Amino acid sequence: MSKGLNEKLIYEILSVVEEIPIGKVATYGQIAGLIGRERNARLVGRVLSMAEFYGSYPCHRVVNHAGRLTPGWSEQKDLLEAENVPMKNQTHVDIKTCQWHI
Template sequence: MGRILDEHLIYEVLSVVEEIPAGKVATYGQIARLIGRDKNARLVGRVMSMAEYYGSYPCHRVVNHAGRLVPGWKEQRALLEAENVPMKNENHVNIKACQWAD
């Protein structure tokens, strides 16, 4: 994965994440499409897991295609609720109500 995941790609992903407005969410796949890598949603997830080493980005606004929150990241829900993101249940945002239109 070292060859695929270079700093240019990392910053490309993070620049898209930085554009997600408060109160909206984007999916890993949506971000992958925006950077021209339609099939690389998992690669976007990998970048998200390392984002803290590259600065401060609103990674809490990135969820999976069904709106599921990151397992084990309890703060994500609180951060999204503080931005008035509607929740579908304990572990999912209401993706239809808050997905960022790219």
């Protein structure tokens, strides 16, 4: 595990992801802010890229600040559409209407 990344932090990030409701999305930066690490959006992305090793989490509900889907993960769009998340185009969700607000 890299410096600054430990199991406690991994599960802290994944527990926030687990709370995102069906039909909503959160951003990497939003999740980083919720765990008190506002400047660590990339860290959130890195943790989500290995989430499968820690259980089943709705990582498909996490997008970048502009609503862009994860490049190279074609299933993400299908999973979001199955939850009726509105799409702006083929690569972006309509972040204004579907962002999760706590």
